[in-house]
Amino acid sequence: EILMGQISPSGKLNETFVRSLSQIPILEYPRSLRNTYYIESIYTGYRYYDAAKIDVAFPFGYGLSYTSFFYSNGAKNGNSITFDLTNTGKMDGKEVVQLYVSSSAPFSVPKLLRYKKISLKPQETKHIELFWEREDLEEYFDPWILREGDYTFYVGSSSRDRQLSFQEHIDGANIEVPNAYQNATYVKELDLHDFHFLIAYEEKENIRPKRYGMNTTIQDLIDTNWIYRLLIRGIMKKMLKDDQDTYKNLIEEMPLRILRMYGVSQTTMEGLFEMLNGKWIQGWKKINQNEIKKVIHDLEGLHESEIQK
Structure with a gap:
């Protein structure tokens, strides 16, 4: 029915489709038989590609449809984002509206906060409301911390599609992070020395674990x-x-x-x-x-x- 155009598709990608393997920095990282290193830290998946502004084939949350949708009358009131969604095409359709947030704080990445699938008849409009909590903005620095910065909340049909956006300055803590991790564009240049400096850890290959646990390989x-x-x-x-x-x-x-x-x-x-x-x-x-x-x-x-x- 989808192939013949009788109903409209409404699926969304739950990962980023890159244009080539060279866009995946993890492939170039050193490997170890004893440890799996996440040198890129928070810069993984769509959060890395969007923060580094890499030209990908299809972004996270992207999807196709036989109809079209229009976002309007956006407003932010405290922890609530409201807007109108209209099906401007000629077919019944479903849109997955997505709420993201990004921050001006260094060592921070854009992230998905909420999403909702909305069914609309042709030319139908629905009023949508999405809520978020202050805890959603916290980042893990052992413990979780809300950092000071200019936060941008945006609504759209993918992580790259910003139909409506709202800005707010939020007070919080100021955390010092290594220069190598302050910008997503530096990810391909990271090495084990940077990673160990980030987590204050000195690798000792000759020391074997005294106790086995979840992270034992x-x-x-x-x-x-x-x-x-x-x-x-x-x-x-x-x-x-x-x-x-x-x-x-x-x-x-x-x-x-x-x-x-x-x-x-x-x-x-x-x-x-x-x-x-x-x-x-x-x-x-x-x-x-x-x-x-x-x-x-x-x-x-x-x-x-x-x-x-």
Whole structure:
């Protein structure tokens, strides 16, 4: 029905589509078998591309439609943004209105605050109201802090589409950050020295973790315990078969927290870490074996699908 023009599409992209791989700075960062570095810090995804004003193919929140929408009569009253949305085309349509905020404070990125999908008949107008909280503007500096700056709230159909905008100066704290991180355009020039300076951390490759936790990588387990090394190698051999060279490094760099993405419960994770840290019986009682089996099964299935592709 969409292809034949009988109904209008209303989907939106939940990520940025770049024009080339050269626009992704993370590909050029140094890699380590023991650690996964997020040298770019807050400059990730659409927040990086929009802050650095990079010419991308399709921005975050972008979507196509067979009709058109008009934003008007915008107003800001405290924590409320109101406006009128009109379907100016000839078809029924749905628009996903999006509220973003950006700040003049250094080491800050534009971010999505709220969104809502609105259904409209041809020439129909609806009055829309979106709320935000002061906590939405806080940034994490251990703890969360609201910084002073000129804040711009804008409404549109994507992160790059500013149909209506409102400005407000907000009082708050002034935080000192390294010069290398004050501007998104510097991201490609960042290195480990800048990253360590940002988080006040000195890397010591020869020091192994004394206790395993969510951020422990598979490589940590391989390096620190011969039993874990044999077990992991056996699982990888069973899963990857003849493709170990292709996927070995990728798997070894993964932190254990990725298991949560595959449906492993918090209780099972706690039991796993207790076992890894020597409390075998206590940890074993907490583990749901079916969850672990499902993870291995899903990973095997994912690998097989990649091979078929």
